[in-house]
Amino acid sequence: MEDALSRRLVPDELWEITGPLLPGFAPRPQGGGTAGACPRAVFTAVVYVLTTGVAWRRLPASFGVSPATAHRRFSAWSAAGVWRLLHRAVLDQLGSTGEVDWSAAMGVSDGLCKP
Structure with missing residues (x-):
């Protein structure tokens, strides 16, 4: 899916960072499964669910x-x-581009706040 919503949810700059981090999927021996799904489309669908709060079963088919x-x-x-x-x-x-003010971060280590 490459429409305005998808580009807004996962712009190219975000996908350039995300794509290499996603583990690959192999086809299941019995067939079917997730191997044929485009990783960017799946990631965009996941971002949609997480940002809207919609139930997984209500994910629009347009994704x-x-x-x-x-x-x-x-x-x-x-x-x-x-x-x-x-x-x-x-x-x-x-x-690396100076867009984060690290002086404002206190007690943060590896994404976890210390008490």
């Missing part, structure tokens, strides 16, 4: 990804620590 595939990949990416890696990569990118 070109089934709700089951989007949820399965979200779960796999969560287990693989993709969200922490993505958070760090975005902060590194913004920090």
Whole structure:
């Protein structure tokens, strides 16, 4: 899906950071499964669900990804620590261009706040 909503949810600059962080998927021996889904379309569908709060089963068909595939990949990416890696990569990118005021961050280590 390449429409205005998709480009707004996942602009090229974000995808350039995200794409390399996503683990690959192999076809399942019994066939079917998630191997044929475009990773960017799946990521965009996941971002849509997470930012709107819509139920997975209500994911619009216009994303070109089934709700089951989007949820399965979200779960796999969560287990693989993709969200922490993505958070760090975005902060590194913004920090390298001077867009983050690190002096405002207190007690933060690897994305976890210390008491």
